[in-house]
Amino acid sequence: MRIGLFGTGRVATALAPALVAAGHELAFVAGRTHTSVLALAALAPGCAALVLPLTQLPPADVYLLAVPEAAVPELLAAVAWPTGALVAHLAGALPVAVFAAAPQVHGGVLYPLQTFSPGRTIDWPAVPLFVEAPELAAETTLLALARSLSLHVAQLDSAQRLHLHLGAVFASNFTNHVLGISHQLLAEAKLDFNLLAPLVRETVDKALSAHLGPFAVQTGPAARHDAPTLAAHAAALAAHPAWQALYTQLTLSIQAAEAARVARPASPA
Structure with missing residues (x-):
């Protein structure tokens, strides 16, 4: 053409x-x-x-x-x-x-x-x-x-494409922003960002291959309601109040998603 x-x-x-x-x-x-x-x-x-x-x-x-x-x-x-x-x-x-x-x-x-x-x-x-x-x-x-x-x-159609694009923003743009936060936090502690590479790859691979979706394979202190660790992380973010607020919001979102997943009736065999 x-x-x-x-x-x-x-x-x-x-x-x-x-x-x-x-x-x-x-x-x-x-x-x-x-x-x-x-x-x-x-x-x-x-x-x-x-x-x-x-x-x-x-x-x-x-x-x-x-x-x-x-x-x-x-x-x-x-x-x-x-x-x-x-x-x-x-x-x-x-x-x-x-x-x-x-x-x-x-x-x-x-x-x-x-x-x-x-x-x-x-x-x-x-x-x-x-x-x-x-x-x-x-x-x-x-x-x-x-x-x-x-x-x-x-x-x-346009409505489906809008939802696809919205999902893509969460999957790509927001993920990249969160990785940027990780990069800066490690740099402040004089740590190599590449230390996270195996973890990031396994996280993405696991999320993409999860039979019941990424929520089903959620791990970490928010999912297990590890209050001491959550408090320590929040304190460590004191110099970054915007990231501290984001950490809190993501923690609450993870916990809400986990509660909904656990409460969902099991599919019939």
Whole structure:
């Protein structure tokens, strides 16, 4: 397919070479700064580097909006889209209904469930891709595009995708923040953060493989109501009141989840 790519951030930078590797033609990259679009366009032979706003849009089979969610409505309003163009955003929490503001286009969603960071190589065949489009022709095209990139493609409506994105924020972004707290606490004690690596890997592996879900394999002082340890930890966090409050809230949440799990009736044999 001939693809027009809007955006020069983390997602666009990971997606552009993947599209080329999958055999697609990257017609152009469009962004706000000349330097960033030049750098990304250089990854694809013959790719044009366009700076927003655009007075004329080159033809493409699919226009992909790899921009922050808040920028999608603005972009839809600012670009003179060809009538009948297929335009898809890549956002997790943005409903497909956002395209109602641009009735001249066929709107859709191509959502990659992955975290993107500079310098990290993405294994695109392993990335789950979720497609949504109100019209059959747009859906068919986006499914074909998704399947050229990934071995894990599914259709998901906006409500399901919002819940998936919310779960992903807890699983990835919040987990990363908590690991950041761990990193700083160990650094303050002059301890190597890599000491936690085996524990973190086992925790994730166990949570992903737990038959009854991660709550069923919860361990630690909160789950066992170890009051002396909980008090010692709270005292050790005195210099970090925000983290101390977070520790308390997570402890209460763990204990509530554990109480609900224990009280849940056993499934019949």
